[in-house]
Amino acid sequence: MSFTSRVLCLLLAILMLLPIGCTKEEEDLKIPKGWLRRIPLGNSDVASKYLFGPNQCEFDFVKDKKEGNVLKLSTSVDSATDPYIHFNFRDYIKEIGEKDLFADDFDVVMLRVRVENLTGSNFEMYYANGISTEIKGGQSSISIYDNSTSKWQYIFFDMTKDPNWVDLVNVLRFDFTTAAVSKGESMYISEILFAKDMDTALKVMGIKSNTKLEKKWDKETEKYIKKLLSIKDPGTEYSKYKPQKAANEEKNINMWFDHTYTRTPEDKTKPGKMNTYQLRLAKNELESCQLILSSKKEYSNMTLEITDFKNKNGKTLRTEMFEGHYFEVREEMIIDPLPPLQGSFDLKANKSKSFVVKVKSELDTEAGEYVATVTLKDSSGREVKKAKVFAYVWDFELPEKTSNKTLMDLSWYNIYASHKKYEGDDGVLYKNYYDFLLENRICSYTLPYATEYYDDDRILEYLDNPRVTSFLNMGWKRQLNESNIKHSYDFLSQKEEWLDKAYFYPIDEPLDISMLNEVRNFGELIKNNFPGYKLIVPMHINKALDAESTIDHFEYVADYVTAWCPKTFYRKLSRKPTTLVVGMKAY
Structure with a gap:
């Protein structure tokens, strides 16, 4: 079975809330011997000896009608921020007569769980392995569960891409929720399962591993797809490229390229296999790649130059170079901010340093191959590393109007505080940030020059911009009232496309009845004063309003919300279609 099919199976299981708790016996599932290890947690006398180090949680063992004796984990305080407990897994399985378990033998870890009034929906499982019994950052996996149902379900952790998941499994740590509102939010765990591969895990969950979910195209579409796939790469200089040598080649420095979705930790100094890179883009598109340097010695006042493509x-194509700035993420230094490269920089001994090359094509750019040269120079200005990098522009263009809608926060306060610009600049700094995101086809909540009554004509440029697909009416965190809502409708209804882009977002992640009532109150106010309104509500949790209620959070506000931002498993297929802010349909 293809990887795509497995992913589709898993996604469908989540979206449909499949009752996957009915596990068949291994012999009925035709699972080869040794491909599945089940570790029950029902032996309370033994298990209680090996549970230790609780943080903001407590444990107990209770009787479940279906599963028998099970482990119960509960938050022990209100507003818990990091509830977890350790489990001496190796000693536990030894005492119940099981053999040692080696991570190398199993790609998937599964927990059979049931939740009760849990606010969160993320489970992080840490592990200590080999000769270590200490839980460390960077040795964990995060998964999700459905906190809107009390049925038994499986949480699964795909460990296939975790390079640390090897050797003897010693200790586990269960971070069963990322945060909790109240004391007593609980999860029940009946067993831990280790599956050799994803197909085995799917069998246990009751999901058939087949390709029936793959998209079936009509003949015309299939013919067009085959035609596209048959197009061969054009003959280019890139296809014949041979590594370049600098005039003063420095052997202690490595230079290589990589995709932008790959993060290279600062401690990784072994060069990758790409000694050049070919960016591929349509007309009217931005693309980028990474350029990485590593050094065996320290060098100061180095400079990196790139010609236009x-x-x-x-x-030529517009060409830019950005410098990666490092932050610690799980005990590794990884780049995140990418300011433009300006001036010189230092190379640390036995460390790497990442840069990003960015190129932009225009609507009238000539199709074909473009070439640039990257040169690294030392403090004396001598050329010590050199490489060519390529861009190929296809003979079609992306439209100015972005096909999907985006909407993200861009904090005015944080921008000005970070730049220590405390005096007014007429919004220029915010506009620069907004324009940068918009060029990359990302829309932010608040338009430049947004005011309560749309009395700054400079906003018209953005309302008419086809790349602006969405914005918050009057701006983020505007106090809404009958007067400004009516006025905004009168103003925006001058053009239908302006109305189509406008959203309301007065309440973020309602957690309790008081916040849900705010959604309803704002919804009523907006509905009465802004025909055809669009109201966004991100839903962080979903459960019944109270122990006796048959109505959940979604149903309570459904008459007012038009754009849901839910976790994927919150919307059942029996519900009516609802347009998501990303332009998809939820059923």
Whole structure:
């Protein structure tokens, strides 16, 4: 079975809330011997000896009608921020007569659980392995569960891409929720399962591993797809590229390229296999790649230069270089901010340093190959590393109007506080940030020059911009009232496309009845004063309003919310279609 099919199976199971608790016996499932290890947690006398180090939680063992004796984990305080407990897994399985378990033998870890009034829906499982019994950062896996149902379900952790998941499994730590509102939010765990591969895990969950969920295209579409896939790469200089040598080649420095979705930790100094890179883009598109340096010695005042990408006719593409700034993430230094490269920099001994090359094509850019040269120079200005990098522009363009809707926060306060710009600049700094995101086809909550009564004509440029697909009416955190809502409708209804882009977002993640009532109150106010309104509500949790209620959080506000931002498993297929803010349909 293909990887795509497995993913589709798993996603469908989540979206449909499949009752996957009915596990068949291994012999009925035709699972080969040794491909599945089940570790029950019902032996309370033994298990209680090996549970230790609780934080903001407590444990107990209770009788479940279906599962028998099970472990119960509960938050022990209100507003818990990091509830967890350790489990001496190796000693426990030894005492119940099980053999040692080696991580190398199993790609998937599964927990059979049931939840009770849990606010969160993320489970992080830490592990200590090999000769270590100490839980460390970077040795964990995060998964999700459905906190809107009290049925038994499986949480699964795909360990296939975790390089640390090897050797003897010693200790586990169960971080069963990322946060909790109240004391007593609980999870029940009946067993831990280790599956050799994803197909085995799917069998245990009662999901058939087949390709029936793959999309079936009509003949015309299938013919078009085959035609596209048959297009061969054009003959280019890139396809014949041989590594370049600098005039003063420095052997102690490595230079290589990588995709932008790969993060190279600062401690990783072994060069990758890409000694050049080919960016591929349509007309009117941005693309980028990483350039990485590593050094065996320290070097100071180094400079990195790149020429414009140029084709054989002398036409150029806009070319930029950005410098990665490092932050610690799980005990590794990883880049995140990417300011433009300005001036010189230092190379640390036995460390790497990442940069990003970015290129932009225009609507009228000539199709074909473009070439740029990257040069690393030392403090004396000598060329010590050199490489060519390529861009290929396809002969079609992306439209100015972005096909999908995006909407993200861009804090005015944080921008000005970070730049220590405490005096007014007429919104120029915010506009610069907004424009940068918009060029990358990302829309932010608040339009530049947004005011309560739309009395700054400079906003018209953004309302008419086809790349602006969505914005918050009057801006983020605007105090809404009958007057400004009516006025905003009168103003925006001058053009239908302006109305289509406008959203309301007065309440974020309602957690209790008082916040849900605010959603309803704002919804009523907006509905009465803004025809055809769109109201966004991100839903962090979903449960019944109280122990006796048959109505959940979604149903309570459904008459007012038009754009849900839910976790995927919160919407059942029996519900009516609802347009998500990302432009998808939820059923």
